[in-house]
Amino acid sequence: MTAYEVNFDGLVGPTHNYSGLSLGNEASLRNVATPSNPREAAKQGLHKMQFLHSMGIPQAILPPQERPAVAVLRRLGFSGSNATVLAQASKQAPRLFLACCSASSMWTANAASVSPSADTQDGRVHFTPANLISKFHRAIESPTTARILRTIFADPRYFVHHPPLPSVDVFGDEGAANHTRLCTAYGESGVECFVFGKKAFAENVPTPQRYPARQTLEASQAISRLHGLNPAKVVFAQQNPAAIDAGVFHNDVIAVGNQNVLFYHQEAFLNGPAVRRELQIKYGASKLYCIEVESRAVSLQETVRTYLFNSQLVTLPDGAMALLLPRECEDSEPVRRYLATLLTMDNPVTRLEILDLRQSMRNGGGPACLRLRVVLTKAEFAAIKPSVLFSEALYAALHAWIDKHYRDQLTEESLRDPQLLNESRSALDELTGILQLGSLYSFQQV
Numbered sequence: 001m002t003a004y005e006v007n008f009d010g011l012v013g014p015t016h017n018y019s020g021l022s023l024g025n026e027a028s029l030r031n032v033a034t035p036s037n038p039r040e041a042a043k044q045g046l047h048k049m050q051f052l053h054s055m056g057i058p059q060a061i062l063p064p065q066e067r068p069a070v071a072v073l074r075r076l077g078f079s080g081s082n083a084t085v086l087a088q089a090s091k092q093a094p095r096l097f098l099a100c101c102s103a104s105s106m107w108t109a110n111a112a113s114v115s116p117s118a119d120t121q122d123g124r125v126h127f128t129p130a131n132l133i134s135k136f137h138r139a140i141e142s143p144t145t146a147r148i149l150r151t152i153f154a155d156p157r158y159f160v161h162h163p164p165l166p167s168v169d170v171f172g173d174e175g176a177a178n179h180t181r182l183c184t185a186y187g188e189s190g191v192e193c194f195v196f197g198k199k200a201f202a203e204n205v206p207t208p209q210r211y212p213a214r215q216t217l218e219a220s221q222a223i224s225r226l227h228g229l230n231p232a233k234v235v236f237a238q239q240n241p242a243a244i245d246a247g248v249f250h251n252d253v254i255a256v257g258n259q260n261v262l263f264y265h266q267e268a269f270l271n272g273p274a275v276r277r278e279l280q281i282k283y284g285a286s287k288l289y290c291i292e293v294e295s296r297a298v299s300l301q302e303t304v305r306t307y308l309f310n311s312q313l314v315t316l317p318d319g320a321m322a323l324l325l326p327r328e329c330e331d332s333e334p335v336r337r338y339l340a341t342l343l344t345m346d347n348p349v350t351r352l353e354i355l356d357l358r359q360s361m362r363n364g365g366g367p368a369c370l371r372l373r374v375v376l377t378k379a380e381f382a383a384i385k386p387s388v389l390f391s392e393a394l395y396a397a398l399h400a401w402i403d404k405h406y407r408d409q410l411t412e413e414s415l416r417d418p419q420l421l422n423e424s425r426s427a428l429d430e431l432t433g434i435l436q437l438g439s440l441y442s443f444q445q446v
Contacts, residue, residue, distance in 0.1 A: 012042040057314050068101045111372050355367055
C-alpha cells in the first residue's frame with residue numbers, strides 16, 4: 001500500500017527564550033539568559049519546512065501553545081488580572097514563571113508517539129501524546145497537544161487517540177524523540193524501536209549518575225500495548241547511561257532511523273551489538289543498513305555539541321536518502337571528515353544538506369527535534385485537516401504573520417511584560433484562522 005511519511009513541524013512560538021529549564025540538555029544550560037530572537041527562530045523553522053517541501057517531502061504544521069501559561073499560574077495560586085498574575089509569579093516564583101513562558105512545544109518530536117496503520121492490530125493510526133513529566137515546562141503541554149492532534153486527525157475511521165500515560169515517574173514518556181521505525185517501505189509493516197533510559201520497577205540496572213533518565217521502559221511497553229503492536233516487531237533498547245550523562249537527554253540526539261537505515265553513535269545503546277542483532281532479526285530478510293559511527297571518528301562530546309544525529313534522515317522522491325544537518329556540523333572538523341566518508345559508503349544516503357537553526361540549537365533542539373513524523377496512506381492523508389499542509393501560499397502567509405506579531409529580541413525581563421501575553425494571544429488567534437483550526441486555545445473560548 002502506498003504511504004507517505006509526513007513531517008509535522010512545530011511553529012516556534014512568540015515567547016521563544018533561553019531560560020535554561022532543561023537539566024541534562026547541555027545547550028539549554030550553556031545559553032541560559034542569552035537574549036533570544038523569536039522572529040528569527042520562527043523564520044528559521046519555517047524555512048526548514050519550505051526546504052523539505054521543495055525537496056518533495058510531505059510537510060505540515062503544528063501550531064505553538066499559548067504562553068505565558070496564565071491558566072497554569074492561576075491553578076498554582078496566583079490571582080488577579082493577567083498582569084497581576086504575571087507580576088506575582090515572576091517576583092515570588094521566578095523559575096516557575098519562566099517555565100510557564102517556555103516555547104518548548106516547538107520541538108514536536110516530543111509531542112507524541114505515533115504508530116502507522118501498517119503496524120497496528122486494528123489498521124488505524126494511533127497517537128499517544130507524551131506526558132513529559134520529567135520537566136514541568138513540558139508537562140503542561142500535553143492537554144493542548146492532545147487537542148491539536150484530535151483536531152487535525154479527527155476521522156475515527158482512520159485515527160485513534162489515546163490519553164497521555166499517567167503522570168507519574170513510573171510512566172515518564174518523552175514521545176517520538178525516543179522512538180523510531182524501520183521498514184522496507186512506509187506502507188508496509190515495520191519494526192518499532194522504543195529507547196528507554198531506566199526501568200522503574202527494576203533494581204541493580206545501570207542508570208545515569210549526572211543527569212536523570214527521562215523515558216521509562218514501562219512507558220514504552222504501555223504505548224506498544226495501547227497501539228496494538230505485534231511483539232515480534234517491537235524492540236525495547238536501553239539508552240547508554242554514559243551518553244545520558246554526556247548530555248544525550250533523548251535518543252534522537254544520538255540516533256536517527258528512516259526506512260532501512262539506522263544511523264547511530266557507537267555509544268548510543270547500553271548493549272549496542274545486542275540491539276543491532278535484535279533489530280536485524282525482527283526486520284527480516286531485507287537489507288537493513290546499521291550505520292554505526294565509532295567514537296574514534298566522532299566523540300560523544302562532539303556528537304552532543306554538533307547534534308549530528310539530530311539530523312533529519314528523509315527519503316527523496318527518487319528513493320535515495322538525504323541527511324539534513326544543523327550548521328554546527330559544518331563547523332566541526334571531525335564531523336565534516338566523517339560525513340565525507342559516509343557518502344562513499346554502501347548505504348542509501350546520497351545527499352547532505354545544511355540548515356541554519358541556530359536559534360533552536362541554542363536551546364538544544366536540532367532539525368529532528370522540530371518535527372513529528374506521521375506515516376499516512378492516501379486515504380488517511382486525505383482525511384487530515386488539509387489547511388495545515390504546507391504550501392508556498394501558506395509559507396507566504398505565515399512569513400507575514402511572523403513579521404506582524406513576533407519580537408526580534410526577548411530577555412527574561414521581556415517575559416515579565418504583560419503586553420507580551422496580549423501579543424502572543426493576538427498572534428495565536430490569527431494563526432488559528434490561517435490554519436482553519438477553530439477555537440483551539442482556552443482564551444478563545446471565554
